[in-house]
Amino acid sequence: MSLLTVPGWRRGAAGIAAAALAAGMSVAAPAAAATATVDTILEWYDTTAAAIATGTRPQVTNSRAWAISWLAAARAVRTAPASAAGHYQDAALATAVHTALSTLIPDSAPTLDAALRTTLDRIPDGRAKDRGVAAGQREARSLAAQRAGDGLDPAAVNPPYPAPDPGPGVWQPTPPSFSAAQQAGTRFATPFVLDRADRYRPEPPPALGSERYRADLAEVRAYGAADSTVRTPQQTDTATFWLGSSLTLYTGILRAALAQSTRPTAWRASLVAIFHVALVDTQIATSDAKYAYLRWRPVTAIQADGDPGWTPLHGTPAHPDYPSGHNTYAGAAEQVLTALIGAQARRPYTITSPSQPGATRTYADWRRPTEENVDARVWSGIHTRTADEVGVRLGRDVAAYTVRSAARLFT
Structure with missing residues (x-):
């Protein structure tokens, strides 16, 4: 039986207990x-x-x-x-x-x-x-x-990946380090639950020169520049707070959910397991989409569009733009927590960030961190808003599939 078809699943503790038994x-x-x-x-x-x-x-x-x-x-x-x-x-x-x-x-x-x-x-x-x-x-x-041999060891995740031939829209190594592409091998790994890496592969990114493409690029050019005159201090803080590893940032969020839970040991252990199974499968799906489309990063696009000195606020990761990995992670995490706990936390929770030492942020639900991730990657100058929003949808789709299929993990 699918977890999401258990009567009462979305009606709180009673439904969650029933779903746990069904799984x-x-x-x-x-x-x-x-x-x-x-x-x-x-x-x-x-x-x-x-x-x-x-x-x-x-x-x-x-x-x-x-x-x-x-x-x-x-x-x-x-x-x-x-x-x-x-x-x-x-x-x-x-x-x-x-x-x-x-x-x-x-x-x-x-x-x-x-x-x-x-x-x-x-x-x-x-x-x-x-x-x-x-x-x-x-x-x-x-x-x-x-x-064993599932393709998620460091060597399999990051095999040699020659840069593709330059061309309009095509990903190229980015300044200042011009590092080789990372995570290209993840798309070949064996998922835990997902039947194939491309099950939820998004549609292609906006066509070069399209209205959406131009709007995306203009937003990053203005708000994501290192010397931006329109980005506010609060927006810079948001970009910096969410710059760190998604895994590290969401470790605090999942811990808050666990600490607030009054459910039994088996349920809480299963929450951690389902959360990370979903996130592994999401990262496999993300790699599939990134390397299927090989969309260039904003810094490459903006410099090619008559602004060769343009520099982003934060360094650009060494893999393609579309979709945003930070946001596939955020979308998947939000989806799992919402499905298994509900949209709201039992009480406000506070997290820290490895990329902004000393700073804290407090939330009352699981969606607000996702919304901030979408903005943050634009304001950092390292993703287009379309890549961010599509990333959230991809993460939610993979996570929803994982939750529906979770009974298979415990049999």
């Missing part, structure tokens, strides 16, 4: 009092975030690590026994995430080992704990084996 996820009793003082979900969410923050792997490789580790955890906790469910689930979740991440990010193994000891030491010894540990190890090893 094969157990809705277990609250954790025992002995472990109630520590939220194991948040403990291991933060442990995962810290482990993934190490190194310089491609974003989609890091999204894969999130997806594998938390999908393994969600599968492990869903078979909790009726008695001592909390002890079993805490042991299963911690062990699954630890086992998966220790394999995927071996440099973090010592820190992960210490975190696992901390969790297991507070769980009373016994059959529930032992069964949880065994389930976590089993699910993590099984899923890691299934995903």
Whole structure:
């Protein structure tokens, strides 16, 4: 049964619980009092975030690590026994995430080992704990084996990609570094749920010289220039805040959703798993569209359009313009959270940004960050508004497909 066809799905907690059961996820009793003082979900969410923050792997490789580790955890906790469910689930979740991440990010193994000891030491010894540990190890090893060779390792994501011959509208390496194209191999990776990378490939970008094309270019030329006289300080702040990694920025948003949730462990673990599965598949679909159309970046277009000294506010990433990857990510994240939680957060939440240290932003829903991402990439001078808006639609489409198909992840 599709999650979105479960009666009451969009009517709050009762519908979400029904959907969880339909997907094969157990809705277990609250954790025992002995472990109630520590939220194991948040403990291991933060442990995962810290482990993934190490190194310089491609974003989609890091999204894969999130997806594998938390999908393994969600599968492990869903078979909790009726008695001592909390002890079993805490042991299963911690062990699954630890086992998966220790394999995927071996440099973090010592820190992960210490975190696992901390969790297991507070769980009373016994059959529930032992069964949880065994389930976590089993699910993590099984899923890691299934995903081996899926094309999301750094070398497969970023293979050599010769620059195409120059021509009007055709992507070319951009100043100042003129780096080779990145993420060209992601389009060949194996999705978790999506049946093919081009299922939601958008229509081609606006034709060169069309009214929409001219309007897009004029907006970026005016508002995205390093020396823009029309961009406001507030718009510059927005561009800078959302410049950082989408994965890093949305780690705070998803954590807020988890922290506010009163749902059982199995449901919350599954939320993290579905979120990152959707984001992996979205990045595969994004790469497919980018390299199908190879649309040049605004800096190339504007310099070719009689303004050779034009420079964007922020450096242009080394891959084609259409669609915007930041915005496919934002659209997918928004869609998952809206489908599984509702349009509004339970209460306002605040996030930080790696690209604007010390700054914070507070939101009450999941849509506002998407809207700011659309504007931000224009005001940074690195995407057209059409690329941004089409990116949001692509991300929402892939994420909606993932949520509809989520039962397959837990069988």
